[in-house]
Amino acid sequence: xxxxxxxxxxxxxxxxxxxxxxxxxxxxxxxxxxxxxxxxxxxxxxxxxxxxxxxxxxxxxxxxxxxxxxxxxxxxxxxxxxxxxxxxxxxxxxxxxxxxxxxxxxxxxxxxxxxxxxxxxxxxxxxxxxxxxxxxxxxxxxxxxxxxxxxxxxxxxxxxxxxxxxxxxxxxxxxxxxxxxxxxxxxxxxxxxxxxxxxxxxxxxxxxxxxxxxxxxxxxxxxxxxxxxxxxxxxxxxxxxxxxxxxxxxxxxxxxxxxxxxxxxxxxxxxxxxxxxxxxxxxxxxxxxxxxxxxxxxxxxxxxxxxxxxxxxxxxxxxxxxxxxxxxxxxxxxxxxxxxxxxxxxxxxxxxxxxxxxxxxxxxxxxxxxxxxxxxxxxxxxxxxxxxxxxxxxxxxxxxxxxx
Numbered sequence: 410x411x412x413x414x415x416x417x418x419x420x421x422x423x424x425x426x427x428x429x430x431x432x433x434x435x436x437x438x439x440x441x442x443x444x445x446x447x448x449x450x451x452x453x454x455x456x457x458x459x460x461x462x463x464x465x466x467x468x469x470x471x472x473x474x475x476x477x478x479x480x481x482x483x484x485x486x487x488x489x490x491x492x493x494x495x496x497x498x499x500x501x502x503x504x505x506x507x508x509x510x511x512x513x514x515x516x517x518x519x520x521x522x523x524x525x526x527x528x529x530x531x532x533x534x535x536x537x538x539x540x541x542x543x544x545x546x547x548x549x550x551x552x553x554x555x556x557x558x559x560x561x562x563x564x565x566x567x568x569x570x571x572x573x574x575x576x577x578x579x580x581x582x583x584x585x586x587x588x589x590x591x592x593x594x595x596x597x598x599x600x601x602x603x604x605x606x607x608x609x610x611x612x613x614x615x616x617x618x619x620x621x622x623x624x625x626x627x628x629x630x631x632x633x634x635x636x637x638x639x640x641x642x643x644x645x646x647x648x649x650x651x652x653x654x655x656x657x658x659x660x661x662x663x664x665x666x667x668x669x670x671x672x673x674x675x676x677x678x679x680x681x682x683x684x685x686x687x688x689x690x691x692x693x694x695x696x697x698x699x700x701x702x703x704x705x706x707x708x709x710x711x712x713x714x715x716x717x718x719x720x721x722x723x724x725x726x727x728x729x730x731x732x733x734x735x736x737x738x739x740x741x742x743x744x745x746x747x748x749x750x751x752x753x754x755x756x757x758x759x760x761x762x763x764x765x766x767x768x769x770x771x772x773x774x775x776x777x778x779x780x781x782x783x784x785x786x787x788x789x790x791x792x793x794x795x796x797x798x799x800x801x802x803x804x805x806x807x808x809x810x811x812x813x
Contacts, residue, residue: 424471428497431468434461435500442507451532455552458529465522533612543621550612551637557604561644564598568651581684588681595674598648605641665756666715675703710745736806743798761801765808
């Protein structure tokens with residue numbers, strides 16, 4: 410027995426809203442593609458083009474499912490759900506014909522979603538017919554519903570919430586949950602922004618739009634972003650602020666070593682654990698740095714050496730046990746960093762040599778930043794030919810013991 414029309418509509422649930430939205434979008438898109446100046450019409454409505462492309466897989470699967478159900482249950486042809494499905498199918502076929510007509514050399518077997526994205530590229534590469542101003546061109550190239558733009562904005566929301574608040578000097582400003590958010594947000598923002606700048610470079614061969622937006626990316630947003638270019642500028646600004654603030658934190662805890670951009674998220678998480686262990690345990694060192702895709706085993710050891718030196722520079726350990734434990738951690742990390750070379754290794758060697766020159770004076774932090782306080786004795790110096798970090802750490806410990 411066939412179901413009454415009202416019962417059919419109720420059983421469609423939210424799929425009726427999906428089909429109604431598809432009907433409206435298809436109708437508007439068909440009118441755009443059938444116009445004489447269709448490129449200008451499409452250029453002004455790239456967001457609609459992308460909405461249709463993104464929703465197309467779900468629309469097609471819903472139509473196929475409902476058609477099978479209608480045939481199995483014998484839905485009457487004059488029922489409103491059946492009429493809606495028929496109209497959506499008719500409009501989809503009309504849009505598909507027009508898209509293939511506007512695409513040079515397109516095959517009929519190309520899925521509609523893919524064909525729509527190709528059509529967007531064709532229109533963008535052609536450029537405006539009579540020329541456009543830079544901001545208008547930016548609006549064309551950056552529709553608000555770009556997936557990369559949404560990803561960049563999601564990361565920027567995290568950066569703005571965390572880094573907009575004031576922070577007291579020297580304090581660790583994040584809790585564990587926020588560090589986890591930052592660890593995910595940094596790579597997401599970097600990949601999304603790289604894709605967006607690459608899109609501008611690809612479609613705007615003159616380079617004006619990219620240059621125009623890059624010059625404004627460092628300016629603080631003055632109002633809520635609404636258009637695609639404003640969203641990009643907002644995301645780029647807060648990513649820059651987050652990276653700069655994170656580097657200040659890392660510099661305080663790892664100087665003189667300079668972390669690489671790809672290491673920042675992992676280092677923030679590791680330093681947060683160390684800070685927490687230090688606070689809770691009254692001087693506990695915290696976990697060691699585990700090698701990962703971001704850094705090798707030797708690089709991880711080098712970062713641990715920098716962290717130990719930076720901590721000693723802020724406060725000397727109290728008590729014989731804590732001081733010996735600090736030197737042991739420093740020596741173990743230096744052994745782990747064996748084989749690592751580069752500018753960061755040279756900076757750490759210089760820091761250790763400076764300590765040896767200053768003889769570990771009790772009032773001087775272990776990293777020793779004041780060359781004017783140096784008391785030079787050539788006979789006790791470690792020569793520049795000594796390159797091994799572990800040997801330098803041992804010599805520094807011996808110098809501190811003699812002074813004591």
